[in-house]
Amino acid sequence: xxxxxxxxxxxxxxxxxxxxxxxxxxxxxxxxxxxxxxxxxxxxxxxxxxxxxxxxxxxxxxxxxxxxxxxxxxxxxxxxxxxxxxxxxxxxxxxxxxxxxxxxxxxxxxxxxxxxxxxxxxxxxxxxxxxxxxxxxxxxxxxxxxxxxxxxxxxxxxxxxxxxxxxxxxxxxxxxxxxxxxxxxxxxxxxxxxxxxxxxxxxxxxxxxxxxxxxxxxxxxxxxxxxxxxxxxxxxxxxxxxxxxxxxxxxxxxxxxxxxxxxxxxxxxxxxxxxxxxxxxxxxxxxxxxxxxxxxxxxxxxxxxxxxxxxxxxxxxxxxxxxxxxxxxxxxxxxxxxxxxxxxxxxxxxxxxxxxxxxxxxxxxx
Amino acid sequence: xxxxxxxxxxxxxxxxxxxxxxxxxxxxxxxxxxxxxxxxxxxxxxxxxxxxxxxxxxxxxxxxxxxxxxxxxxxxxxxxxxxxxxxxxxxxxxxxxxxxxxxxxxxxxxxxxxxxxxxxxxxxxxxxxxxxxxxxxxxxxxxxxxxxxxxxxxxxxxxxxxxxxxxxxxxxxxxxxxxxxxxxxxxxxxxxxxxxxxxxxxxxxxxxxxxxxxxxxxxxxxxxxxxxxxxxxxxxxxxxxxxxxxxxxxxxxxxxxxxxx
Numbered sequence: 001x002x003x004x005x006x007x008x009x010x011x012x013x014x015x016x017x018x019x020x021x022x023x024x025x026x027x028x029x030x031x032x033x034x035x036x037x038x039x040x041x042x043x044x045x046x047x048x049x050x051x052x053x054x055x056x057x058x059x060x061x062x063x064x065x066x067x068x069x070x071x072x073x074x075x076x077x078x079x080x081x082x083x084x085x086x087x088x089x090x091x092x093x094x095x096x097x098x099x100x101x102x103x104x105x106x107x108x109x110x111x112x113x114x115x116x117x118x119x120x121x122x123x124x125x126x127x128x129x130x131x132x133x134x135x136x137x138x139x140x141x142x143x144x145x146x147x148x149x150x151x152x153x154x155x156x157x158x159x160x161x162x163x164x165x166x167x168x169x170x171x172x173x174x175x176x177x178x179x180x181x182x183x184x185x186x187x188x189x190x191x192x193x194x195x196x197x198x199x200x201x202x203x204x205x206x207x208x209x210x211x212x213x214x215x216x217x218x219x220x221x222x223x224x225x226x227x228x229x230x231x232x233x234x235x236x237x238x239x240x241x242x243x244x245x246x247x248x249x250x251x252x253x254x255x256x257x258x259x260x261x262x263x264x265x266x267x268x269x270x271x272x273x274x275x276x277x278x279x280x281x282x283x284x285x286x287x288x289x290x291x292x293x294x295x296x297x298x299x300x301x302x303x304x305x306x307x308x309x310x311x312x313x314x315x316x317x318x319x320x321x322x323x324x325x326x327x328x329x330x331x332x333x334x335x336x337x338x339x340x341x342x343x344x345x346x347x348x349x350x351x352x353x354x355x356x357x358x359x360x361x362x363x364x365x366x
Numbered sequence: 367x368x369x370x371x372x373x374x375x376x377x378x379x380x381x382x383x384x385x386x387x388x389x390x391x392x393x394x395x396x397x398x399x400x401x402x403x404x405x406x407x408x409x410x411x412x413x414x415x416x417x418x419x420x421x422x423x424x425x426x427x428x429x430x431x432x433x434x435x436x437x438x439x440x441x442x443x444x445x446x447x448x449x450x451x452x453x454x455x456x457x458x459x460x461x462x463x464x465x466x467x468x469x470x471x472x473x474x475x476x477x478x479x480x481x482x483x484x485x486x487x488x489x490x491x492x493x494x495x496x497x498x499x500x501x502x503x504x505x506x507x508x509x510x511x512x513x514x515x516x517x518x519x520x521x522x523x524x525x526x527x528x529x530x531x532x533x534x535x536x537x538x539x540x541x542x543x544x545x546x547x548x549x550x551x552x553x554x555x556x557x558x559x560x561x562x563x564x565x566x567x568x569x570x571x572x573x574x575x576x577x578x579x580x581x582x583x584x585x586x587x588x589x590x591x592x593x594x595x596x597x598x599x600x601x602x603x604x605x606x607x608x609x610x611x612x613x614x615x616x617x618x619x620x621x622x623x624x625x626x627x
Contacts, residue, residue: 021487065581120422152419217443250445250472290476342543355394362420364442366452 002206004245005185007236015232019046027052031059036288041238042230044284045231053280060286060312072351073315073359074344075123076116077157077297080104081326084129086196088182090227090260090267093129096198102324103134109143111328117150119319119344121360124151125178130159130198137165141172148173153363155218159197160207161246166214175366176218177211178295179204180256184236188228208240212248217363219244220255220295225278226260226269234281238288246290254293254315261299261337275304281310286312298340304348305340318347336337369603373508375571377549378465378497378518380436383410385566386596388511388589389576390427393468395588401431406589409506411435411575412467414442415457428462440467447486456493460555462620466472467521467553468500477527481508485515492516494624501553504538519548521574524565528577532561536568543569559588559595566599567607604619 018262023284030040044056058156081103084093104112116124124147128135140158147154155176156169160338166177183189186201190268193199208219210312221240224231237255245253257278260269292321296313297306298320305316343348373383388408390399403411413429418428431437439457444450447470454466454536468491470483484500485508492498497518502508512520522539525531532555532580533539542550547618549571556562577590582588 064391066577069450069577069580070394071392120425122419122422217445245474247475252474291477352395357395357581358425359417360422360425363418364416364418364453364456366449366456 001247002202002289003209004202004205005343006239006243007186007205008198010236015042015229015235016334017229018042018046022046022048024048024051031055031287038235038239038242041284041288042231042235044287045234045280049284050276050280051119053276053283055278056283056287057311059212061310063286063290064312064314067282068314069357070355071300071357071359072309072313073123074121074318074347075120075125075153075155075315075364076121076317077125077127077259077322078109078112078116078147079322079326080109081135081139082133082324083131083134084196086130086187086198087196088196089192090224101134103139104143105324106142106146108328109146109324110149110268112325113150114148115327116319120360121319122151123153123155123363125155125157125176125317126174127157128159128283130196132159137161137168138305141169141324144169144174149363152361152365154213154365155220159192160204161210163210163214166211166216169181175363176220176244177208177216178220178222179242180222180224180258181205181210181237182224183227184223184233184240185228189215192227205240208244209247212244212251217250217252218269218293219248219251220256220293222256222258222295224258224260224322225273225281226271227273230271230281238285240349241285241289245292252293254287254295255285256295256297257285258297258299279308279332282308282312298338300343302337302350306354307349309354309356316347347359368601370601370604373600373604375549378501379627382402382424382436383407384593384596385572385600386562386593387412387553387572387573387574389444390414390431391579392577392580392623393585396425396427396430397401397582398509399427400432401586402589403432403435403580405586408589409435410465411440411574412438412440412529412576413462414565415439415453415460415462415620416443418457418460420460421513423514431432433456435555436465437462439468440461440501441487442471443481444468444470444483444487445472446470446480446566447483447490450483450487451490454487455494457556458496464495466498466499468498475480479503479523484508485511489515490514490518491520499551503533504542506538506541506545509542509548509550513546517548519551520546523549523554524552524561524573525557529555530557530578531555532557533565536564539570541566559591562592563599567602569603572596575610598619 197248295315387410439462441450441453524533553574
C-alpha cells in the first residue's frame with residue numbers, strides 16, 4: 001500500500017462541484033462532530049466554510065489546549081549543504097542558480113551547533129539539498145554524530161532515501177523526518193520539477209512511509225503553498241498525514257503549511273495564499289486531526305505567527321537561518337528569505353506573554 | 367468520627383498524606399507548577415523525562431517540582447518495553463530518584479497504553495529496584511500480572527489522556543479495587559473534581575490529574591478544587607457510603623405480611 005493509491009482515488013474528483021454543493025448547514029454539521037473523515041475535512045477547507053472561521057477557531061483552540069496544553073515546541077533549522085542536482089523552479093538552491101555552493105565540515109557543523117545550543121534549543125532540523133555526491137548518507141551521519149553532543153532530538157529534511165538508509169540514520173540518532181511533497185498534483189509536480197531525481201513523484205511521496213517503517217518517531221509532511229490550488233493541496237496534505245497516522249499509530253505525525261517565500265530567481269507564486277486561507281487550513285486540519293502536530297516556520301511574519309499560536313500551532317522554528325553556515329559566517333545565499341528574524345529568546349518571550357510555555361526539549365535521545 | 371489524620375497511602379516505603387498525584391506536561395508556564403502543587407497538597411509529581419533538561423535550569427521542568435515532593439519521572443514517548451526501561455534508567459542516572467511511571471504508548475490518536483509491553487517493562491524495572499507505577503488500560507488479568515511483576519501500584523485510565531471525559535472505565539476499575547492487593551490509582555481522563563471524588567468514593571487509592579488542572583482557566587484554583595475533592599471522596603469512602611436503592615423503603619410489599627404474626 002502507498003499513499004499514491006489514495007491520491008489516485010481522487011484523480012477525477014471534481015473539487016469545484018463538491019464545493020458548489022456545500023451549504024452552511026453542512027459546515028455546521030461538521031463542526032458539531034467529534035471525529036471527522038476526509039470529506040468533512042474538505043467541507044472545512046471549502047469556500048463556504050470561510051464564513052465559520054471564528055467557530056472553527058474556537059474549537060481548534062480548545063482541542064489544541066486539550067491535547068497539547070498551552071505549550072509550543074521550539075526548534076531551529078540547520079542547513080549543512082546547499083549542493084543540489086534538482087531544478088525545482090521555485091527554489092533558491094536549484095542546480096542552475098549561480099550561487100557559491102557550500103558544505104559544512106564536521107568542525108563547522110560543531111561551530112553552528114554550539115551557537116544554536118547556547119540559545120537553549122535541544123531540537124534541531126538538519127537540511128541539505130539533493131546531492132548524493134556532496135551530501136551522501138555517510139556525510140549526514142557524520143554530522144549527526146557531532147550534533148548528538150548538543151541536541152536531544154535531531155530531525156532531517158533532506159532528499160528522499162531508501163528504507164535501509166533511513167534505518168541507518170535512525171540508528172545514528174535521527175528521530176524525525178520532514179519531507180514536503182511540495183505539490184500533490186502530479187501534473188503540476190512534473191512542470192515544476194523539470195530535471196533531477198526529484199522528478200520521481202512517487203518515490204518522494206512514499207518517503208515518509210519508508211522513514212516510519214525504518215523507525216522514525218516523528219513525521220512531518222506538507223505542500224508548498226503557492227504552487228497550486230491551496231484547498232486541494234491542504235486536503236491532500238491532511239489525507240497524507242491521516243494515512244501515515246493510520247499506518248503508523250506510534251509515530252507522531254505533523255504537517256507544515258509553508259507558503260512560498262521570495263528567493264534567488266524569478267519564480268512567482270502561481271496562486272496567492274492569503275493569511276485568511278492559511279488560517280482556514282490550519283483550523284480545518286486541527287479539527288480533522290486533533291492530535292496532529294502543526295509546524296509554523298519563520299517563513300511567516302512575527303505578527304501572524306504570534307496569532308497562530310492560539311489557533312493550533314504546536315511547533316515553531318526560531319532563530320532560523322536558511323544559508324549554509326550562516327549563523328557563524330553571517331553571509332551566504334539562503335534557500336529563501338525568512339520573515340521572522342527574532343531570536344529564540346524573543347520568540348520564547350512572546351510565547352510567555354501569550355500565556356504559553358516554550359518547550360525547548362521534548363525528546364531524549366535513547 | 368473518622369478523619370484523615372491517620373490515613374496514609376503507602377507506596378514504595380513512603381507514607382503519603384495526599385492522594386492526589388499531579389502531572390506537569392500541559393501548564394502554560396512551568397512557574398505554575400509549584401503553585402499548583404501547593405494548592406493541591408500533592409506530594410507526588412510526575413514529569414516526562416523527555417522534558418527534563420538538567421543543562422538549562424531556568425527552563426528545566428523538573429526544577430519547578432518542589433523539593434519536598436516525590437518526583438516520579440514518566441516514560442512518555444516509549445513505544446516498547448525496551449525504550450521504557452532505557453528512559454527509566456536515564457531518569458535515575460539524571461538524579462530523578464527511583465520512582466517511575468511506566469507509559470508505553472503505540473497509539474498516537476487515543477494515547478492508549480500497550481499493556482503487554484508495560485508488563486514486560488514493569489518486571490525488568492521492579493527487579494532493578496525501581497518503584498514502578500504502570501499506566502494501563504483497566505484489565506484484571508493485566509493487573510494481576512503487574513502484581514506478579516513487582517509493581518508498586520496499578521494505574522488504570524479513567525478515559526483517554528487529556529479527554530476530560532471522566533471515569534468511563536468505572537466498572538473495570540471497581541473490579542481492580544476489589545481484586546488487586548495494590549493501590550489502584552486512576553490516571554488520565556478525570557476532567558472534574560467531582561469525578562475525582564467519585565473515584566475516591568469507590569475506594570481507589572489515589573488519582574493522577576494533569577490536563578483538567580493545567581488547562582483550567584485558573585489552574586491553581588482548580589488544583590485546590592481537586593485536592594479538596596480527593597479528600598472529600600476519601601473521607602466518604604472511609605465513612606462508608608449508604609446503600610443506593612431504587613425504591614423508597616417505607617413498605618415491604620412482598621414480606622410486610624410477616625409482621626402481622
